[in-house]
Amino acid sequence: DAGVIQSPRHEVTEMGQEVTLRCKPISGHDYLFWYRQTMMRGLELLIYFNNNVPIDDSGMPEDRFSAKMPNASFSTLKIQPSEPRDSAVYFCASSPLTGDQETQYFGPGTRLLVL
Amino acid sequence: LAKTTQPISMDSYEGQEVNITCSHNNIATNDYITWYQQFPSQGPRFIIQGCKTKVTNEVASLFIPADRKSSTLSLPRVSLSDTAVYYCLVGAARRDDKIIFGKGTRLHILP
Numbered sequence: 001d002a003g004v005i006q007s008p009r010h011e012v013t014e015m016g017q018e019v020t021l022r023c024k025p026i027s028g029h030d031y032l033f034w035y036r037q038t039m040m041r042g043l044e045l046l047i048y049f050n051n052n053v054p055i056d057d058s059g060m061p062e063d064r065f066s067a068k069m070p071n072a073s074f075s076t077l078k079i080q081p082s083e084p085r086d087s088a089v090y091f092c093a094s095s096p097l098t099g100d101q102e103t104q105y106f107g108p109g110t111r112l113l114v115l
Numbered sequence: 116l117a118k119t120t121q122p123i124s125m126d127s128y129e130g131q132e133v134n135i136t137c138s139h140n141n142i143a144t145n146d147y148i149t150w151y152q153q154f155p156s157q158g159p160r161f162i163i164q165g166c167k168t169k170v171t172n173e174v175a176s177l178f179i180p181a182d183r184k185s186s187t188l189s190l191p192r193v194s195l196s197d198t199a200v201y202y203c204l205v206g207a208a209r210r211d212d213k214i215i216f217g218k219g220t221r222l223h224i225l226p
Contacts, residue, residue: 004158035216043159043202043216091158100145100166102207106158 004107006092012113018080021110024073025094033104034067034077035091043091049075082114119203124221133190135220137203140184148179148186151202153219159202163188198224 005024013019025032033048047057052069060067064083069075079086089111093104120138127133139148147166151159163170163177165186170177176189190197202219 042218045215093158100207101147101164103149103161103164104151104159106160109156109158 004092004094004105006090006107006110008110009108010111010113012115013082014115015083016081017114018078019082019086019112019114021077021090021092021112023075023077023092023107025075025092026105027073028096029094029105030097031095031102032069032075033093033095034075035093035106037089037091037109038087046077079112082112084114087112087114118215119205119217121201121203121220123218124223126223126225127193128225129194130192133193133197133222133224135188135190135201135203135222136185137188138185139203139205142183142205146206148177148183149204150175150177150188151204151216151219153200153202159216162201193222193224195224195226198222 004026007022011019031048031050034046035043036046037043044059046059047067048055049069052072064081065079067075067077077090089109091106091109093106095102095104121135125135147164149164150162152162153159163172163175165177165179167179167183178187178189188201200219200221202216204216
């Protein structure tokens with residue numbers, strides 16, 4: 001298996017522009033998570049999906065952020081409009097359903113810089 | 116909320132055994148303890164997971180005392196390549212308790 005795939009790996013954009021980050025989870029995994037990592041705040045959970053349905057988006061910082069999962073093999077995280085404070089590394093992770101145990105498999109991340 | 120506390124940073128030398136302790140006073144009965152490792156410019160990677168007593172794999176050991184209010188990740192004979200950030204998590208993000216990665220423990224291995 002290729003693992004979790006994210007694209008693009010790097011994104012540089014200007015303030016006000018729309019940014020779309022993409023994720024392909026590991027096949028067969030029931031859960032998909034979006035995280036944001038910064039030096040100041042560490043790794044923060046933004047939203048997660050179960051079987052393509054958003055379950056908890058309480059970590060999404062504001063309405064400028066939105067996430068979708070149209071099918072089991074694809075998810076997007078969109079920021080519109082982007083702001084310099086959105087600059088961070090965004091990770092996607094997926095996890096199989098295994099009772100009380102949870103192991104998350106992370107993608108390589110997308111490094112976003114908003115100028 | 117299954118909050119954890121771990122040291123911000125640690126230094127050690129090549130060949131030494133490194134133990135990183137994590138406190139989780141309000142761990143629930145069904146909660147598993149999971150450790151992840153993160154290298155610069157990479158996503159976190161699963162290391163080890165356990166619920167009680169001791170778990171060992173090819174990478175590390177996880178020691179969990181009877182009261183389960185803390186746990187210790189043990190890395191035997193570390194090398195320079197073990198320099199990374201290590202995260203201790205309790206529970207599952209997909210439940211209401213919502214695990215928190217936080218800032219982890221920055222381990223620096225010296226030659």
